[in-house]
Amino acid sequence: MNPVLRRTAADLAAAIRSGELTSVEVTEAFLARIEAVDDQVHAFLAVDRDRALETARRVDAKRSAGQALGPLAGVPIAVKDLLSYEGLPTTAGSRILENYRPVYNATIVQRLIDNDLVILGKTNLDEFAMGSSTETSAFGPTHNPWDLERIPGGSGGGSSAALAAFEAPLAIGTDTGGSIRQPASVTGTVGVKPTYGGTSRYGVIAMASSLDQPGPCARTVEDAALLHEVICGHDPLDSTSIDQPVPPVVEAARRADVRGMRIGVVRELGGEGYAPGVEQRFREAVEVLREAGAEIVEVSCPHFVYALPTYYLIMPAEVSSNLARYDGMRYGLRSGDDGSASVEQVMNRTRGEGFGEEAKRRIILGTYALSSGYYDAYYGSAQKVRTLISRDFEAAFAQCEVLVSPATPTTAFKLGERIDDPLAMYMADLCTIPSNLAGNASASFPCGLAPEDGLPVGFQVMAPPMADDRLYRVGAALERALTARWGGPLLDRAPDLTRSVQALVDEEK
Amino acid sequence: MSLTPDDVARLAALARIELTPAELAKLAPQLDVILDSVASVTAVAQGDIPPTSHALPLVNVFRDDVVTGSLSPDQVLANAPDAEDGRFRVPRILDEEA
Amino acid sequence: MDDLLDLDQVIERFDPAIGLEVHVELNTASKMWCGCSTAPGADPNTQVCPVCLGLPGSLPVVNGKAVESVIRIGLALNCDVAEWCRFSRKNYFYPDMTKDYQISQYDEPICFDGSVDLEVDGRTYVIGIERVHMEEDAGKLVHGGATGRIHDADHSLVDYNRAGVPLMEIVTRPVPGLGAEAPAVARAYMAHLRELMRALGVSDARMEQGNLRCDANISLAPKGRTELGTRTETKNVNSLRSVEAAITYEMRRQGAILSSGARVKQETRHWHEEGYTSPGRSKEQAEDYRYFPEPDLVPVAPSREWVEALRATLPEPPAGRRARLQAEWRFTDLEMRDVLGTEGALELIDATVAAGASPASARKWWLGELARRANESGAALDDLAIGPRQVAELQSLVDAGTINDKLAREVIEAVLAGEGDPAAVVEARGLAVVDDDSALSAAVEEAIAANPDVAERIRAGRVQAAGALIGAVMKQMHGRADAAKVRELILARLG
């Protein structure tokens, strides 16, 4: 593997700034890697080769001209195909938007452009970000680079797999119920869901507006923090965007200091249904933090057990409304318009053909939860329980600075294993959902491989709203201690995909 | 709570989604299972609990009444499945106004 | 065609109750959620952006001016202002709605519990205001096909320029007990709202432009019963005359149905300018809008200080203002009724007086010559290409004796034709009356010489015969003379 691919984003940016590498060299390396391995991984839905190289050349020219470069200038990045990027199809992983090309940029995409990052392309996802395995994508699943038979998590499996396969050093994800953290967890990468309102949702195709939050995906904590600083901050185009300074995440990541920090282990997020290897690695990581000087306490959040059902009422309700606009009138797929069909028939046909199974399931569930006579029992009740979950967080954060848990109950499961069992699929987000409901900051950091299957385990850290820097303090401290223990990054132990291809070729012979 | 394929068909009509009989037959029991699993929410939501619609307590976010410009006509219609005379062309509408 | 009962008999047997839902398009510069212009008359789809086009990923941001406008209207309607309220999504599919939901308000309107006092024919009626809420307008459909009507169109074309224009909905409580006055009170209510919107400066309130749109709920209850009867909702009632006519029609139609022993069907009906209502397509089930709080917008929580600051900007209430102006202008009740009966006249006269004209002259021009010309061209009075400042200037030219009434009409003609302000027109066309005594005297001499018999009669003391000579002089001078002065000269010469 080209050694450039394994370098961190911070390191690549420094190399570009110093002239050791050009952005074109770096970009070409990642484009070549995509070329070499993406037919196995299928992390990308679109690769924007020409524009990426053009951006890289522009950054190099800037440097040659002596202009100052930003902290991630010239570094390639992959963007989840849920963010509008002018000139490239933005499909949300759905047939219904197969040929849709945005005429405007999402605020985050614009910030990447303004900060001279090199957008490599768009990554695969579950349809409209609805899933935990990337299998509901209309364009085929993404494969986990640790084991190509397994899911890379979802919905942001394309972004997490691109990082784990060294197809990109950075990526953008979005997290509605865990779609940044759960994929990070099962691919041994870092994924951060900022405080709700910390990153702009403008231009990000909505799944469930009150829960959606875009965030940084990376291979190291510092890289995630650098990207966090680039993409976060107030956006007047998003009414729910918080008009406050971005918490000092980069500084927190560099300090990596948890001495004296009170860390609460959430009693309700563990035990039955959790894989032994997940629990083991999680407990070991908690010990690592204790050794690093943190004070560990156990806290109870009694309503977290209702988080999953609450989520499965609120999320589909918002989905049913957010996905109404895909009706074949203004953009996207239009089916059944034979000149005699009515507008209603064409909308029905378009949506029947354009949406996949999971999208339909959630739209219908949400329509039901909001329908007259059922609102109070379903959506109304869920909103009340949402309050109870937020109160649990408030009470817990009164006792400790961050909360921790496994990021997901199991390691990556096999492709196809849960696709016909929605409830089993939904369980993957058991630990991540509470933070979406409450809107607080949350992240997943690699904490080892489960002994039973050798697959990555994620360590979730949750912090109060606008205390995103605490995630990075904990994540960086953990990363420092564990990398030392492992003798290198966890991802060094992932299989080399090019070699496995070579192995296949050899076997053929 | 139990949803029949007819209930699902009614919801699908409300949601403007054409479903095949096979889809209806598959969806109804799946939705039933999901609804069973969320029933606990109704039980715990008893009493005087204020509902949360927004994760964070922001209020009064307004923009100034300033014209900031629009898309070009080409951009507006760039993705239109059908257009005519600068307008989106849509199939015939069976309106209330008969 | 429907059976209709005579209105007299309807009133004899039933008590009508009316309720009005009025949509008002606000006159903000930009739309409700985005920075697109709201200016009317633009080419189709030239005032749309990702937000009002509902493009994937776009998000709304509330126009603060629109919120202020709605609060001011609410205060002017004596409403309470919510301390905290949210927007809601009203979910339904229709191709003029880019998101397939309308952002509106549901159970938490920003203003509620108001009332309006209306005076109709000397009686005062109190209309209860249930709520005033904020929402957005939809795009415009043009129906393709032979007739351009929706039911035989084989396709439609959509222009989204109007999509997302701020709308406000004002809903009254059901008003019972109006009897035969129900249609007139409804009309007076609409006229009141229109006047109020203009006084507040929050809407152009032109009904013919659709700035002000009314849906009328009407029901009849057998005389003496307190519970309301089954109501119909008549849509598309978009002029003062139509409000009155549609309510009258529905009362008579429902009266005929109930008198025959049948039941009124609860339904939506459409008003046709030809003078009747027709039923909407009956649906198998009631529309289920699945309202829920709009997650993309944060709540609106007007502070007490903000509300009080807005209250301080309220103009004088229309009724009080009318009474004040009538007193200031010394108009008789009859004169004032004429003023109020002509759309826009009150404002125009007020502005003309403010520009320096006397109230009587301002009234004379606006209700006389200018009303006639507006009528001829089918335009509204305030659509004429002449404004209060120009009318005041015209009158000052008359007062100064520069022009006379006849010339003034010519000046108006020229101003309307775009030739400029009155003084400029007088200058350019050389219309000023001739003040030159020698020229006038010459004309008088000429007239006397040409009419010796008339001159003789005047000399004999028949002063009223001077009219014929004055006419001759004015003709000679092409109207550019002061008739009083001509008369003076003639009498001096022959006296």
Ligand SMILES: [Mg+2]
């Ligand atoms: Mg409305």
Ligand SMILES: [Zn+2]
């Ligand atoms: Zn717009």
